[in-house]
Amino acid sequence: MKILVPIKRVIDANVRVHVKSDGSGVETANIKMAMNPFCEIAVEEAIRIKEAGHASEIIVITIGTSQCQDILRSGLAMGADRAILIETEAELQPLAIAKLLKAIVERQSPQLVILGKQAIDDDNNQTGQMLSALLGWAQGTFASKVVFNDGNVEVTREIDGGLETVSLQLPAIVTTDLRLNEPRYIKLPNIMKAKKKPLDILCPDDLGIDVNSRLKVLSIEQPAKRAAGIKLADVQELMDKLKNEAKVI
Amino acid sequence: MTAYTAPVRDMKFVIEELADLSLINQLPGLQDATADLVEQILEQASRMGSEVLAPINQSGDQHGVTFKQGNVYAPPGFKDAYQTFVESGWPALSFDPDRGGQGLPEMIATAVNEIWQSANMAWSLCPMLTEGAVITLETHALKTIKDLYLPKLISGEWTCTMNLTESQAGSDLAAIKTRATQEGDHYLITGQKIFITWGDHDLSENILHLVLARLADAPPGIKGISLFLVPKFLVSPDGSLGERNDVYPVSIEHKLGIHASPTCVMSFGDQHGAIGYLVGEEHNGLACMFTMMNHARLAVAVQSLGISERAYQQALAYAKERVQGKSNTQQGRVTIIHHPDVRRMLMLMKAGTEAMRALCYVTATSLDYSNRTEDEAFKTKHLQLFALLTPAVKGWCTELAQEITSLGIQIHGGMGYIEETGAAQHLRDARITTIYEGTTGIQAQDLTDRKIIRDNGKTISSLLDTMRETADSLSQLDDNNSTIIHSHYTEAIEALAQAVSWLLDNYKDDINAPGSISYDFMMLTGTVCGGWQMARSAIVAHNKLNDASESHKDFYRTKQMTARFYAEHILPRASSYLKTILTGSESIMAINTDQF
Ligand SMILES: Cc1cc2nc3c(=O)[nH]c(=O)nc-3n(C[C@H](O)[C@H](O)[C@H](O)COP(=O)(O)OP(=O)(O)OC[C@H]3O[C@@H](n4cnc5c(N)ncnc54)[C@H](O)[C@@H]3O)c2cc1C
Secondary structure: OEEEEEOOEEEOOOOOOOEOOOOOOEOOOOOOEEEOHHHHHHHHHHHHHHHOOOOOEEEEEEEEOHHHHHHHHHHHHHOOOEEEEEEOOOOOOHHHHHHHHHHHHHHHOOOEEEEEOOOOOOOOOOHHHHHHHHHOOEEEEEEEEEEEEOOEEEEEEEEOOEEEEEEEEOOEEEEEOHHHOOOOOOOHHHHHHHOOOOEEEEOHHHHOOOOOOOOOOOOOOOOOOOOOOOOOOOHHHHHHHHHHOOOOO | OOOOOOOHHHHHHHHHHHOOHHHHOOOOOOOOOOHHHHHHHHHHHHHHHHHHHHHHHHHHHHHOOEEEOOEEEOOOOHHHHHHHHHHOOHHHOOOOHHHOOOOOOHHHHHHHHHHHHHHOHHHHHHHHHHHHHHHHHHHHOOHHHHHHHHHHHHOOOEEEEEEOOEOOEOOOHHHOOOEEEEEOOEEEEEEEEEEEEOOOOOOOOEEEEEEEEEEOOOOOHHHHEEEEEEEOEEEOOOOOEEEEOOEEEEEEOOOOOOOOOOEEEEEEOOOOOEEEEEEOOOOEHHHHHHHHHHHHHHHHHHHHHHHHHHHHHHHHHHHOOOEEEEOOOOOOEEEHHHOHHHHHHHHHHHHHHHHHHHHHHHHHHHHHHHHHOOOHHHHHHHHHHHHHHHHHHHHHHHHHHHHHHHHHHHHOOHHHHOHHHOHHHHHHHHHHHHOOOOOHHHHHHHHHHHHHHOOOOHHHHHHHHHHHHHHHHHHOOOOHHHHHHHHHHHHHHHHHHHHHHHHHHHOOOOOOHHHHHHHHHHHHHHHHHHHHHHHHHHHHHHHHHOOOOOOOHHHHHHHHHHHHHHHHHHOOHHHHHHHHHOOOOHHHHOOOHHHO
C-alpha cells in the first residue's frame, strides 16, 4: 500500500508574524520557514504505519515555489521514500490544492492520504475534507489515533464532546490532530540519505488543473490590542457590570 | 529556564561567505557537503539543541553530579539526552565513512559543536572529548585497536576521557608520575589523575581513558611519557564487554561552574594494575596527546563562542523586555534596549561573538584543507596556519568570553546576579575555558615561543600579508562604513606587524621579554584576526547591499554595522596591547618576590 502525505511550507511556528504595512498579507520575506507542524505529524504517522508493516511506500508532496524543496527533503529525511513538488509561484487556496492532489492521487493511486488538519498560516482546515469529497473517499478528520484492522482503518477523532471513533474503508483520507504522535528527531545519516532520494517536479499545467482563485482577500489586519483590565471590588460589582454594562446576563 | 535558538542565519553566512563552503566541498570526499545539505544539518542540530539539550542546562547546573558508592551519576535527563543524541547519529558527523562516520568537513562539525556548546556546555564536554579521542586514535593507534574501539566511539555508544593532569603536574606535564609496566601484550598502569572531565558517569556503557604515564626505563621529562588506552570495562576481541578494569573514580570536585560535568579524581591500579594498551610509540605519548589537545583547544574556543552566543541571546531578550527609565527619542518609559549604554553592551556581545564565530570556523577549514588536499605545499601552508592560529584563537576567544558573559549579567542589572535568572550560570560556566586545555598563559607562551620565535615570524608574516590583501579590497569600496572600518583595520594590522618585529628583535637580549608580553601579544593577535574576519564580512555585506537581486538587505546592513562597531570599539584595543608590548619586561620583573 502507498501512502500520500501532502505537506505545506509555512512561517516557522516560533516566528512572530507581522502584517505588511499595506494590509495585503503577512510579511514572509526573509522569514524562517518550516514544515507545518500538523504536516510533520502526518509524515510521522505515515512512517509509523510503514514501520508497522501496513505500507510499502510513502510519497510526500507539496505545492508551491521551488524553495519548498527544503520541507520535502525534511520529509524524506524523516523517512518518506520519494517526493513530488508541484511548482507554482501562485498563492493557492484549499480548493485548488485539493484538485491538484486529486490529480496526483489518480496518477499515484495511494490507498491512504494523510494530511495535517490545518496549516498554521491560514488555519483553513479544508483541504483534507475537500479532497475526500472530490475523490468520494471516506474521511477521518482530527485524528488522535489511527489503527489498522484488515482493510479498514479505525480513526479516533478529537471532537467537541470528546473522542469519536470511526472505521473507514480504504482508500481513505485522514487528517491529523496534535495529539496523534510526536514527530521524531531527524537522524543525521537520514539527512544525508535524503539528498539521494527521488524528488520529481511538476507544474499545475502538467496536471491540467485550473488553479485560479475563487476568493479575493480584501485586507489583512493585526487583531485589535486588548484594552487594559480593571479591578473590581467584589462579586456584587462584577454581576452589576455584566448585567448593565456588558449586558451579557 | 532560558530558551536557545541556533543563529542559523549567521552560521550560514560564515560557512558560505567566510569559510568558503564552495571551496571546501571541492576537496576529495567532501562533494556531498553542499549549502542546502548544511542548512538542513544546522536546522536539525538546532532543534536537538533547543528541545533536548537547552532545557536541561539550568536544571543540570542546579542539581549537579552525584557520586554514590564508587559510581558517578549525571544530573536527571542527561542520560536520555545522550541516548537521543547517539540515536540521531550526531557523534559520527565528521568521521571516516568506512568506520560508520558521515565524512562531513571539520568546519561543519565546528558549527554543529557550537550549537551543542550553546545549548548545554557541561553536557557537551562529554562528546567533545570523545571526538578528540577518535582523532587521536585514528592518527596514532594500531589497526587492531582502531578496529576494536573506533566504531563504538564514532557511534557514540562509548565515550572517552583525557587523563593528563596529576596533582604535581598541571601546566607542566614533564612532572607526570603515573607508571606503566609492560606485561605481555598490554601494560599495567598505576597512579592517580585529578580533574578528569566526565571521568566516570552513567551516560554510556563503557568509558575509554586516554592516559599519560611513564615506563620504568623512560628518560626524565616530557620525552619519557607514553600514551595508553585504558578501558573502564575490558573489551573482548569480538567487541563484547568483559571484566571491570582496575580504574575507579575516587571523588568528584565541587566547582564554580559546569556543575553538570563530573570532574573526577581517578585512581589507576589500586588493586592489581589497570590494564592499558599503548597508543603510538613508547615515550612519544605527549606528541600523540597533542593531537587530542590541539583538537580540544579549538573545541574549547568554540565552547567559549557557544557560551557567549547563549549569554547574548539571553541578555537581548531581557533588554527587549525590561522597562526602565526614559529615552531621548521616545515617549514614556522604555525598554532598556533604548538606552545607548545598554546598546553598547549588546553590540559588544554581538560583535565579539560574531568575530569569534568567523574566526573559529575559518580556522577549522585549515584542518579540512590540510587533511584532504593532494597539494603538498598547500597542505603545509594550512598546517602551519592552523598551528599558529590555535593558541591565538583559544586564548583570545576564551578571554573575550569572560567579558561577554560578564556583560550578559550587567545587562540584567540586579537580576543578573540572582541565580534563578540563569545569566550568572553562563559566566560561571565560561570561567573554566581559560584554564583547561592549557591556561591562557600557556597558550600565550605557545604562540610567542613556538609559533613566532621558532619560525622567525615566517607564518605570521604571511598571515599579515593575507590580512593586508583584505585591507586593499576594503579600500576599493566607496561607502562610508567601509572607509571607517578600513582605517581602524589597517592601523591594527600594522600594530601586530610592529609587535612581531619587536618580539623578534628583543627576545634574545631580554630573556623575560617573551613571557612578559605574551598575553598582550596573544590578545593583540586574536583581536586583529577577529578584525580580519569582520573586515571580510564588511566586504561581503557591501557587495550584497549593492546587488539589486539580493533580498536579505537587512541582514547585510546589520552585518556591516556590526563590523563597523567592531572596528570602532574593539580594534582600538590593538594599539593599547602594542603600547604595553613595547614596554617589555621591566616593570613586570623589577621587584623581587619578597617585595610583593
Ligand atoms: C573543571 C576542570 C576540568 C578539567 N578537565 C581535565 C581533563 O579532563 N583532563 C586533564 O588531564 N586535566 C583536566 N583539567 C586540568 C587542567 O587542564 C589544569 O588545571 C590546567 O592545565 C592548569 O594546570 P594546574 O591546575 O596545575 O595549574 P598550574 O599549572 O599550577 O598553573 C597555575 C597558574 O600558573 C600559570 N603557569 C603555570 N606554568 C606556567 C609557565 N610555565 N609559564 C607561565 N605561566 C605558568 C598558569 O597559567 C596558571 O595561571 C581540568 C581542570 C578543571 C578545573
